[in-house]
Amino acid sequence: MLIVMKPSATARDIDAIVRLVEGIGLRAHPMPGATRTAIGITGNQGPIDGRRFENLPGVAEVIRVTKPYKLITLDLRPDKTVVRVGDATIGGSELAIIAGPCAIESREQAFVVAKVVQKSGVRFFRGCVWKPRTSPYTFQGLGAKAWEIMTAIRDEFGLKIVTEAVEESHVDLIEKYGDVIQIGARNMQNFSLLKRAGRSKLPVLLKRGMAATLEEWLLAAEYIMAEGNYNVILCERGVRTFAQHTRNTLDLASVPAIRRISHLPVIVDPSHGTGTAYMVTPLARSGVAVGADGLMIEVHNQPELALSDSAQALTISEYAQLIEEVRAIRNLIGSDAHGMSKPT
């Protein structure tokens, strides 16, 4: 159920509703918007009788929700969510780029790449500390050692650190040393990990599962939000199909499809989405042209020596070229959620 407040509703009105909702054992999720606040109600086992709220001060409307999701919807928040990470944003007017190597391999590698990322004006640095691998016998990330390197990079270059949590205990460490918690494709329906991320104060970057429908992906976001963390960024990274010319099939139509339903920002990962370096730049251009809020890009100082995902990492000069091209396209189409196609 959603309770939409009048534009004139006061903070006290909203507070009263929240207390009432919690008083009957449910959870209230107030979402302030540009013109009015809406309050999502979760925790009910069946339908709630909305009439008890209708006549309370400040209430404009009570909406029964029949869709499987509530908090991700434009019904609840008609304006796009802008996720703030310190002085950087995702979902706002700037094109949000997250760049870095697949995994942190050594201090030297990470610093070379971080310097390149910083120089390009990009605000987010990625790099796996723990690396989920299909085989138990391949490189699984540096773990604790990688954190020292990451901390030094954050201090020295002022970059925001994005890294993947493979298990719940990792969330604790990211909260201590990082800025954005990434949930990987393989864990998109690891519900206990989603709930743990939902109890964090840090933003969560949620990758689409390999065979996830749009609804399953949005419901995974809903799991995080239902715990009270509304700073979720969706990341399209390709799905598994019969096609064999790419590692995954990048489904760019998911971007306008999400825009139509949800206020959450969505970025595109052409590195995992294609798995091949020569395709990354064209598909990055495509991702910005379709209206994504940002990109995740893998770049390595020596891709041929990378310990993981070597085939898809850009060289430093390819990366510089990509950044230039995608910014030109972004400047052209603007930051409106619907790209150029809606007049601003």
Place this chain on the structure above:
Amino acid sequence: MLIVMKPSATARDIDAIVRLVEGIGLRAHPMPGATRTAIGITGNQGPIDGRRFENLPGVAEVIRVTKPYKLITLDLRPDKTVVRVGDATIGGSELAIIAGPCAIESREQAFVVAKVVQKSGVRFFRGCVWKPRTSPYTFQGLGAKAWEIMTAIRDEFGLKIVTEAVEESHVDLIEKYGDVIQIGARNMQNFSLLKRAGRSKLPVLLKRGMAATLEEWLLAAEYIMAEGNYNVILCERGVRTFAQHTRNTLDLASVPAIRRISHLPVIVDPSHGTGTAYMVTPLARSGVAVGADGLMIEVHNQPELALSDSAQALTISEYAQLIEEVRAIRNLIGSDAHGMSKPT
């Protein structure tokens, strides 16, 4: 087998090779390029001994082909094929757009749309004369009546006519009244239709099959070329996957993948590729940004009344907006096969 001629080879040298090849019962496909001509040899049941050609006048190199295709490859023709249709081109410096309704429904409908297409500066008009339909009980196109309308449109608006051949006899009629033969997704492996199109003088627009791998699609083009028709345009129109938020999943990575192997031009169809009007413009932008040579777009004067594919047709004003946006992106990235990412 490919015989690559020296830049200094004369027309007589080339001719001599062709006659020799035909003399031993095979077929020669000479492909003139910017700096040199290459000759593809087909018709052999097993490997040919290339040494007999190596010492002939003008021969630079004889290459044994182990890939399943020969004529579509960059090995044979390193420059991109520019398909010429009267004074218009596909694969050249202009962005080639093919626009029109799904099917020709009436003179009035077709004329209204054709006028809009012409006014937008677009050179190609599409519209099904025969409409392949999943059910035998739904509208199958106007057939003969539609040709009268098409002919009038060609005369009055100077547009090039693109329409689908559903069976071999249709190719005869398109040769008489149209400009480009379209082979639809369902017929991508209708080999007798491909061979018939291969014996035509008209260019062939070959849509990717619903579940076609890149190799199968390129081999379908090879079927056409092996008959002597080298003017093939590939069209990405989405593939079938588990995803349900679109009719098909548009696989834009096929564009750079084809570029890396083939000299054939490739366009993108975001109308069939998504099946939903609100997604067409963002995905059209994406298609141009990824480096496609053109677009196929469905537009209707009254989409809500269209007899087929109603949900995916753009209104006239949405169409005008799309044209403006995709041209802006094309101007930005240029017409180089690899988009902006290769210095020109």
Place this chain on the structure above:
Amino acid sequence: MLIVMKPSATARDIDAIVRLVEGIGLRAHPMPGATRTAIGITGNQGPIDGRRFENLPGVAEVIRVTKPYKLITLDLRPDKTVVRVGDATIGGSELAIIAGPCAIESREQAFVVAKVVQKSGVRFFRGCVWKPRTSPYTFQGLGAKAWEIMTAIRDEFGLKIVTEAVEESHVDLIEKYGDVIQIGARNMQNFSLLKRAGRSKLPVLLKRGMAATLEEWLLAAEYIMAEGNYNVILCERGVRTFAQHTRNTLDLASVPAIRRISHLPVIVDPSHGTGTAYMVTPLARSGVAVGADGLMIEVHNQPELALSDSAQALTISEYAQLIEEVRAIRNLIGSDAHGMSKPT
């Protein structure tokens, strides 16, 4: 629309309805069943007013059809269709097996295999005369020469000949020399070929397209039936998925799914469905266990020398073992459409 006649309706009553339907420009498809006849009406552009038929002599009920198909349904014919091919049947009490090499390669090869097939008590012999191939440069079948061999096999061994029509002219030849017209997966939506087969007196074996939904497959059958040929046999041969341990993914659930909707018999092709000889026998057992009416099996006297589909052909002794196993399972579960799970 379906007109269900009373059990007591006479041939004259039925005839009167058929004439009336044809008199208003539509087509009537009478389907006699065990207890009553139903008449399918096709050819209408929109809904027909059924009331005009309701009070005619012999009419029990007039049913408006909202599903996209009419003639394939259990509503029209509640008993399973038994296709008769001379003294053999498909869909009846015997397990119908169609066996033979992928393609007819030589008189010797075909005769050796045909003798094995006959000796095993199997009634149908398969073998491509024309072979649709992904590449234009691979073996495409013997064509005319193969017909001589086929005719000799029919005469000498009394086997029914099943072969694929790749284009309309092939149907003419199959009508002359063969017994069952096969429509291959690649041509499942080649609508002009379907219509031509629909005008034949021979039964049609319709393979499922590589990415066909159940509805598309049944509508392809409907195309054939709408032309008046009601002897259609469906053949599940696997669909294209991401899985790479098989050539196709055999979707055995399509068998009970079809049973629930349609009266048409359905067989399973584990040879194409897996693409690997060692899997053919286990999946053949599975196909019979799920309740299929028959199997299509590739067998070759020297699989390692086969000119096509070499990897999936069984040796003669593997074939003999398979026949024994599948018959044992069939004897166990019986010929009821629903296998053992419905009491007979």
Place this chain on the structure above:
Amino acid sequence: MLIVMKPSATARDIDAIVRLVEGIGLRAHPMPGATRTAIGITGNQGPIDGRRFENLPGVAEVIRVTKPYKLITLDLRPDKTVVRVGDATIGGSELAIIAGPCAIESREQAFVVAKVVQKSGVRFFRGCVWKPRTSPYTFQGLGAKAWEIMTAIRDEFGLKIVTEAVEESHVDLIEKYGDVIQIGARNMQNFSLLKRAGRSKLPVLLKRGMAATLEEWLLAAEYIMAEGNYNVILCERGVRTFAQHTRNTLDLASVPAIRRISHLPVIVDPSHGTGTAYMVTPLARSGVAVGADGLMIEVHNQPELALSDSAQALTISEYAQLIEEVRAIRNLIGSDAHGMSKPT
């Protein structure tokens, strides 16, 4: 690397190798077989020089492994693994059936179903204690309360308890109260959960992920085994494809494909594999006919009232019929890994 011991090797020889391997910081996995023991070596970052082992007492052969998996292979253990759960087995001569409701909903429901399961002679009882759900707002299982019910069922009916661990802490509880740890499709690549299960003494039933290739699935099993738990049972439960007539597409070819590579037992889940009750029995027959070692079946006393997966649960009488049919097929084909097709 695999070290294959001579049939004559003594326990002392084997022990010496194990100590040597551990002495150089690696892990040894001795797998006793019918005629000889093989020792898998894991933990190496790169290739190990096998020559140091070749001349040790009892060593027959040292095999370098280039495949991504080691412990799951027939190279390591040529005989099928028989998983023992008390006095019941999976992978042995009896057809192993795991039956029960989707989730434990109440003492009454669980007891009624458990009694039916016991009476049918089936040895394993399933039922989710925690239920992973796509939406955060649907029934998630009874949790702790369900354990009381499960414990009572184990005591009263002597059934072995199989339940899914959704997070690591659940493994602790299953170790206390259950018999087999189930890892669900969504968690197939939740590597920390796999490792935790690998450190348990209980057998692990590993479901195939929704879009998992065979290699990914086997590597997930390898994760468990690399921790020292060799009692892994694989469970085919269907994969995600474009097909819409079933919830998932049951890929029965995975059964012979696994047999060819691995010694692990494999069972089939036609309930999740189809998602529809009327298909469960035919596909269960198929699963046994293809050579699976067992089945997982959902049954409910009142399917129409089930709190989850209501559409796929069998009624009690459908269940009884299924058990009879699958046992008849199993008796026919025998328990040999390859079904009937290998002479016993």
